[in-house]
Amino acid sequence: MTGNKKQAELTEQLGKLLGKQGLLTNVDDLQYYANDVYRSGGLPLAVAKPLSAEQVQAVVRLCAAAGVAIVPRGGGASYTDAYLYPDGGHILFDLGALDDIQIDSANLLVTVGAGTSWAKLKEALDAEKLRTPFWGPFSGLAATVGGSMSQNTVSHGSAAHGVSAHSALSMEVVLANGDLINSSAAGSTRFYGPDLTGLFTGDCGAFGLKTAITLPLIRTLDHCEPLSFAFDDFESYHAAVRIAQAERLDDSHFGLDLALSQGQIGRQEGLAARLKIAAEVMRKAPRKLQGLAQLMRMAVAGEDPMRSGAYMCHFIVEGFDPADAAAKARRLRHLLADVGREIANSMPTFVRAMPFAPLTNILGPGGERWVPVHGILNHDKVVAFNTAFHALVQDRQPEMDRLGVWLGTMFSPAGPAGFLYEIALYWPDHRSSYHRQTLGEEHLGNIPGFQENAEAREYANSLKESIIALLQNFGAAHFQIGRAYPYLTRLDSRALGLVKAVKQELDPEGLMNPGALGL
Known part of the structure; x- marks a missing residue:
C-alpha cells in the first residue's frame, strides 16, 4: 500500500473513531496547529481530539499500525518547536478535552x-x-x-x-x-x-x-505581603536573589530589567484590565480597608515602580495570618537592605490579583514578533554569563538597530538553587495564523502590524542561536527543550546509552514525537 493510501485509510479510521468534532482535517485548522508562538512546522495529516484516555489509546494504536508519527500538543504556548514536526504528515494530539x-x-x-x-x-x-x-x-x-x-x-x-x-x-x-x-x-x-x-x-x-x-x-495561605525592590546593577540584583533563595521566605518571585519592566511586562491593557485588577485586589484582601489602602498606594505609585532601577525584583510572601506574613516580609526587607531599595509593590500586587494573564504578550508591546530564550545557571556562573551576554549584544547592537531587533531580560528561581535567566527577543514581522487565532482581530486591530520581514526574522534566529551557544558555554540547563535546545550532547556516554535504551524500549519504531530531545 502506498503512503498516500495508508494516510487516507488512517484518516478514515480516525474519523469513524472520533467523529467530525474529534478529527480536524480542514486546511485552515491544520495551518493553525502547524504553528507555535515562534514559527511554523510541517502540516499535520490531521489533528486528533480524543475525549478519553481510552480514545487516546485507540488513536495511538491506529497511528502505530500505519507507521505515522504521533505528536502531542498542550496549550499551544510552546516556542521551542516542541510540537512542530518538520516533515509533516503526522497526527497531532490535542488533549484539551481530557480536563477532568x-x-x-x-x-x-x-x-x-x-x-x-x-x-x-x-x-x-x-x-x-x-x-x-x-x-x-x-x-x-x-x-x-x-x-x-x-x-x-x-x-x-x-x-x-x-x-x-x-x-x-x-x-x-x-x-x-x-x-x-x-x-x-x-x-x-x-x-x-x-x-x-x-x-x-x-x-x-x-x-x-x-x-x-x-x-x-x-x-492555601490567604495572607500576603507583596514586596518590590530596585537595583542599580545586575550584580546587586543577583546578590539579592541568592539571599532570597537561601532563606525561602517567599512563595514566588521574578525579576525584570528596565526594558521589560517598562515595555512588555509593565504594559497595561487599558481601563477594563485595570478595573478588573482593582476588583481582584479588593476581593482577595482579608480586610476590605486593607484592600482599599493597597489600591490607594498603587494609584499614588502610578508607573514609577517600572522606572525605579536598572533591575527590579518582585516578591509574593504568604503567611498563616497577617503577623506571619509581616514577619517574613520584615526578614526579607532586612536581608535585602544592603543590596537594593524597596519600591512600590504595584507589580506583585497585580500578579497576586491576576496570576494568569491573557496571552497578549505573545506579541511585543509594539506588535513585534517575540521569542524567549533561557538557561538555568548555577549561581557562581550567573554574573559572568551576564557580562558575556551584554558583550555579545554590544557587538551586535548596530545590526539590531538597523533591523529593529531589540531585547529585554527577566529572571526567576528554578527550584531551591537554580537561577533562570531569560532573554526576550523582539523583531518586526508579520503575524502567523497562530497569533491571529489566539489574539483575535479585535485585539490585533489596536496594535501596530508589520509586513513579512525575512531579514529581521533570520537575524533574530541567528541571535537566538548565538545566545543558546553562549548559555551552553556556561553550563546552562534548559526547560522546554523541544527541538530548540541541545540535550543529548550534554550527556556522558553511559547516560546517553541509557536514554536511548529507554526510548527504544518505549518507542521502538521512533513514532512518538520524533526529534524531540534530539531523539
Missing part, C-alpha cells in the same frame, strides 16, 4: 486530566481552600498541566516549592503501542523504588502521551 479534576481532600491529592489548564485547576481548588505546591506558569489560562509536566516550567510557587516537575506524584502515560502505564506503584508518593515519574517529566512527549497527572495538595 478529581479532588481527594482526605488524602490531600488531586488527579487531573492532562488537558486541564492551570487556571481551571486553581478555580476548582480555590473552592476547597487548597492548592498544589507549584500552581502554574503566567500563561496558565492556556498552559495545561500535562504540557507543563512534559516541558517543565516555573512561576507560581517556584520559590518555595520548585518547578512543575517537583509537584508531580504520578502520571498515566500512553506508550507508542497504545499501552497505558502508571508511573508510580503508590498514588501518594513517587518515591516507591526508582523514580519512574521523573522519567516522564521534561520528556517533551518523546516517551509517551500523558493522559492524567496526580499532584499533592496543601492549604
Whole structure:
C-alpha cells in the first residue's frame, strides 16, 4: 500500500473513531496547529481530539499500525518547536478535552486530566481552600498541566516549592503501542523504588502521551505581603536573589530589567484590565480597608515602580495570618537592605490579583514578533554569563538597530538553587495564523502590524542561536527543550546509552514525537 493510501485509510479510521468534532482535517485548522508562538512546522495529516484516555489509546494504536508519527500538543504556548514536526504528515494530539479534576481532600491529592489548564485547576481548588505546591506558569489560562509536566516550567510557587516537575506524584502515560502505564506503584508518593515519574517529566512527549497527572495538595495561605525592590546593577540584583533563595521566605518571585519592566511586562491593557485588577485586589484582601489602602498606594505609585532601577525584583510572601506574613516580609526587607531599595509593590500586587494573564504578550508591546530564550545557571556562573551576554549584544547592537531587533531580560528561581535567566527577543514581522487565532482581530486591530520581514526574522534566529551557544558555554540547563535546545550532547556516554535504551524500549519504531530531545 502506498503512503498516500495508508494516510487516507488512517484518516478514515480516525474519523469513524472520533467523529467530525474529534478529527480536524480542514486546511485552515491544520495551518493553525502547524504553528507555535515562534514559527511554523510541517502540516499535520490531521489533528486528533480524543475525549478519553481510552480514545487516546485507540488513536495511538491506529497511528502505530500505519507507521505515522504521533505528536502531542498542550496549550499551544510552546516556542521551542516542541510540537512542530518538520516533515509533516503526522497526527497531532490535542488533549484539551481530557480536563477532568478529581479532588481527594482526605488524602490531600488531586488527579487531573492532562488537558486541564492551570487556571481551571486553581478555580476548582480555590473552592476547597487548597492548592498544589507549584500552581502554574503566567500563561496558565492556556498552559495545561500535562504540557507543563512534559516541558517543565516555573512561576507560581517556584520559590518555595520548585518547578512543575517537583509537584508531580504520578502520571498515566500512553506508550507508542497504545499501552497505558502508571508511573508510580503508590498514588501518594513517587518515591516507591526508582523514580519512574521523573522519567516522564521534561520528556517533551518523546516517551509517551500523558493522559492524567496526580499532584499533592496543601492549604492555601490567604495572607500576603507583596514586596518590590530596585537595583542599580545586575550584580546587586543577583546578590539579592541568592539571599532570597537561601532563606525561602517567599512563595514566588521574578525579576525584570528596565526594558521589560517598562515595555512588555509593565504594559497595561487599558481601563477594563485595570478595573478588573482593582476588583481582584479588593476581593482577595482579608480586610476590605486593607484592600482599599493597597489600591490607594498603587494609584499614588502610578508607573514609577517600572522606572525605579536598572533591575527590579518582585516578591509574593504568604503567611498563616497577617503577623506571619509581616514577619517574613520584615526578614526579607532586612536581608535585602544592603543590596537594593524597596519600591512600590504595584507589580506583585497585580500578579497576586491576576496570576494568569491573557496571552497578549505573545506579541511585543509594539506588535513585534517575540521569542524567549533561557538557561538555568548555577549561581557562581550567573554574573559572568551576564557580562558575556551584554558583550555579545554590544557587538551586535548596530545590526539590531538597523533591523529593529531589540531585547529585554527577566529572571526567576528554578527550584531551591537554580537561577533562570531569560532573554526576550523582539523583531518586526508579520503575524502567523497562530497569533491571529489566539489574539483575535479585535485585539490585533489596536496594535501596530508589520509586513513579512525575512531579514529581521533570520537575524533574530541567528541571535537566538548565538545566545543558546553562549548559555551552553556556561553550563546552562534548559526547560522546554523541544527541538530548540541541545540535550543529548550534554550527556556522558553511559547516560546517553541509557536514554536511548529507554526510548527504544518505549518507542521502538521512533513514532512518538520524533526529534524531540534530539531523539
